[in-house]
Amino acid sequence: MSRPRSIDKIQNSELVTISELVQLSGMRYSTLKYYTEEGLIPFEQVDNRLVRRYPRIDSLKRLDEINKLKISGLTIEEIKKILLKN
Template sequence: MGRRRSHEDIVNSDFVSISELVRLTDIRYSTIKFYTEEGMLPFEQEDTRLTRRYPRISASERLEKISELKQRGLTILEIKKELKIINDIEG
């Protein structure tokens, strides 16, 4: 296991691990993992090491958006549809 990066190093980094994303957003590891597995939270994966790397800014913004939609009472399916609409507009 690698050395844990400082908060300053994390916030200045382009990519973060799932554990670092937990530290930045205060969202549970299992929740982020679920969103990732459901295709709601994009990541990159290095070929040599199977570590998922999340783009820090867009992943944090995506998690904030998911939280907002959950607070409005949307289901996971409805949130996925909403995120697809956002992706279509942005991409």
């Protein structure tokens, strides 16, 4: 297993792991995993190790959008319809 990257490296990386996205967003791992499974957060699957890498900037923007929509009272299903219509 590799050493965890420093927060400085994470903040400057194009792609991050879900654990690093947890650090950056302050959200729970289980929440991010659920959003990923629902197709709300974009990711890339790198090589055969099945490690998902999330585009840092796009993922954080998407999480911000989801939070704003949740605060406005929408359900995850309603959020999916809005965000995935494009």
